[in-house]
Amino acid sequence: MGEALAAMPRRVESPVPALVRETGDATLVFLTATHPMASRIGVGRPEERGVDLGWLDADIDFDPARYARELRVTVRDVAGAPRLLRPFAGGDPVPLPHVRRGDAVEVVVPFDDGPAALLVFDGSSGDPAPPESAYPVETDLGDEWDVELVPTLDDTWADFGGGAGVEHRTLRTPGGEPVHVTFGPRGEQRVGDGPWTPSVWSASRGLRKDPVHRDTLGPKGHVPVEFLAFGRVAAGAEARFRSVLTVPPGPPRWLALGAGAAKTLWLDGEPRPLDDAGYAAVTRDPVPPGEHLLELLLVPDEELDLRAYACLADDPADAARPEWIAGPRLETVVEAGVECDGGGDRVLQVASTTFCRVLVNGVEAGRQGGFDPYAEADIPRVRRYDLAPLLRPGRNTIAVESDGWILADGLAVSGPDWSPRPRVRRRQHGDPAALWLRPRPHPLPEAGWLDGRPSAPPAGFAVPGDRPGEERFLLDPPPGATAVDLPTTGPAELCGELGDGPVEVRVVTGPGARAGAAFTGPVRFTCGPGRMRLGDWEERGLPGYSGGVRYRTTVTVPAAGPGLLDLGRVRGTAEVVVDGKPCGVRVCSPYRFPVELAEGANVVEILVLGTLGPYMDEVSPTHFVFAGQRATGLFGPVRLRTPQPPA
Structure with a gap:
């Protein structure tokens, strides 16, 4: 079959793949100016497949010079003359010069307006358009322009963190x-006998470019609760953290800790007892105001990427978190009021690593798990249950049957107090808070800027000896x-x-x-208004800027008439206005604009608008704005082509 198809003449012969569609009596042929794209994407392991390609660290190199200016193609079994539709520039279809040989039409397709072209054959004929006006004189409009910044970020919902200006x-x-800014050393940490290294975090954003976001694309709209990252730590190995903790004056405060490891705490060289039955722990006594040398030893019971947090708590109960527990059938008792008509206090959320069954007073409320096409990824499955129909006033027994690990939150919170006494696992999956139903005070005192939820009381952390x-x-x-x-x-x-x-x-x-x-x-x-050289905004005092820049200059010509403005290389969209008259918009290369010039001075304005990529890469924890995607601006050279030299 393959050999037979290969011997048949192709409908379209072209240097790039063509898309052909028949619509009534018309034939449409779509062509791109390059194949497969003008970007070169490099991955770490191109011989692999899927996520193993290394696409999390892709390098993207975009070069509009890879677009062809024109392509010679042959189209068979079509009627009439080829006409070029101009989706980028608009206007009526333009008949193109062509040669017909039998049932085949040979035509040179120009890409003057953009990196794609659409030919239509509908049986009609027409004379090719006359050649465009010749503009033999080319004038470079210079490397430095008057500019004005045009902010475009809309922070109505405050999820950009107030970045509407510069x-x-x-x-x-x-x-x-x-x-x-806001990221600095606030302690020291080490694993085993390794060197002490700075523990760097922000009180509002946690770890910069937190690796927890890489594999799962991160918890959306939430700052991860852990801000100490020790890397891969073997079972039984020791990881240590030390810092000077400052407890401000005021009511009693307890020290709350979270880590996938057993915890030992010293304050000012003295051991401090902890309630530490799982992931979360809290001191048994409040920590007095003042400065204290905090020393924390973490020892995991399985190999894992060890992460942790430390913060103050107004109440020991604020430090409790849902725990991963296991047992064939685990139960707890909850109290329900007389009105059991639903609502958030009647919802139970269960995360499980295997099949599990949820029962209320012996009646099945639902089941989940049992099939996972991505079992090797070790991703818990989560389901919420509205238990209102099964609850009765007074005491109710919640039971979960499973042969794996489960984590419950909501009406009942999983922990070591379930019966019979369960096994408790300290290791978490990604950001622990992603699997909690109810919000808890965030360990970072300033993390509420993003979701508005409560956070831990203020506390100071400093490198010892600072x-x-x-x-x-x-x-x-x-x-x-x-x-x-x-x-x-x-x-x-x-x-x-x-x-x-x-x-x-x-x-x-x-x-x-x-x-x-x-x-x-x-x-x-x-x-306000200023001057700026052409080039990447990142190198012109605008790092991480996502918005617009309006470039302005004046050109003087001896006589009125047409011209062609070529912006050269642009990263972003471009709008051109000459003496207040719009000359068009371009969203991709080539950035060339027909213009009408008046005799004398002409004010040329170019508005370049960038993408959200630079700002998101600068302020957010995303790892997925890749190298080359932050480049924005008018790079030029900007040249004006006219029939005669400017005055």
Whole structure:
């Protein structure tokens, strides 16, 4: 069959695959200017399949020069002249020059408006359009333009963290090392006999580019509760964390801990008893106000990626979390009121690693699991049960039958107090909170910015031996910057003017406020009109900027007439206006615009709009804005082609 099909003449002969559709008496032929794409995507292990390709660390290289300017194609068994539909530029279909040989039509397809073309053969004829006007004179419009920033982020729902203006979240040290605002060393950690390394986190965002987001694409709309990551730790190995804990004055506070390991705690060199029966633990006595040397030993009972958190709690009950438990049939007793008419307090959520069955007072409420096409991924299955129809006033017995691990939350919370006494597993699946039904106070005191949920009381964490000092940072102001807001933990000084070149910022820091932790939020700028060279916004004082930039210049010509404006390379969409008259929009290469010029001075404006990618990569924990996808801006060269030289 394959040989027979290969011997048959092709309907379309083209350097790229063609898509052919018959619609009534018309034949449509869709062609792209490149195959398979103008981007080159590199993966870590191209010989593998699926996630094993290494696509989590893909490298994307986009180059519009890979688009063909034109392609010669042959189409068979069609009637009439080929006409070019122009989906990018609009307007009526344009007849193309062609040669007919029997039932075949040979035609050169131009890609003047975009990287795709659509031919239509409907039996009609027509003379090819006259050749476009010749513009023999080419003028480079320069490398530096007047610019105005056009913010476009809509933070109505506050899920962008207030990034509607121009802000910098990444600064650098005088030595050139990047500094990420709010992220700083707040303790030290080590595994086994390895060296002590800084424990770096943000009180509002946890771990920067948290690896927990990689395999599962992360918990949406929630800052992960763990912010200490020790990496892969063997069963029985020791992992340690130490920090100077500052408990502020006020009511009694307990120290709450969470980790997939057995925990041993010292405060000021003295052992402190813990209630530690599973993942979550809490001190048996409150921790007095003041500074304390906190030392934590973690020993897992199975090999795992060890993660942890430490925070204060207003009440020991606030430290409790649902625990993974196992046993053939596990039960607990809950109290129900007289009104059992549904609602959140009548819902039970169960996560299970195998088949399980849920019963209320001996009556089956439902079952789940038993089949998992991705069993090797070890992903729990979750189901919610509305138990209102099965509850009775007073005491009710909730039972779960399973031969694997289960975690329950809601009306009943799984833990070591279920009967008969269950086995308890400390290891979690990804972010533990992703499997909780009810929100608990977040261990990070400032994590509520994203979901508005309660968080732990404020507490200070600092590297032991840390002393007050002064830190210096460099920032590159955006074009047109007139003022800057420096949200720092201590007194700050801006050394220099907001003009061309980097500006130094000096901050007086205290313990726990080193590096990016010297800042409580991003550096924000007030901007007006300015000047900017063509190129990547990332290198022009706009790192992580997702919005628009309006470029403006003036061109003087000796006589009115048409011209062609070629923007060169652009990353983003482009809109061109000449003397207030729109000249079109381009969303992809080639970025060329027919323009009408008036005699004398003509004001040329180019509005380039970027994607959300740079901002999301800068402020969010996503790992999936790949290298090359942050590049945005008007790169040029910008050239004006006219019949005669400008004045």
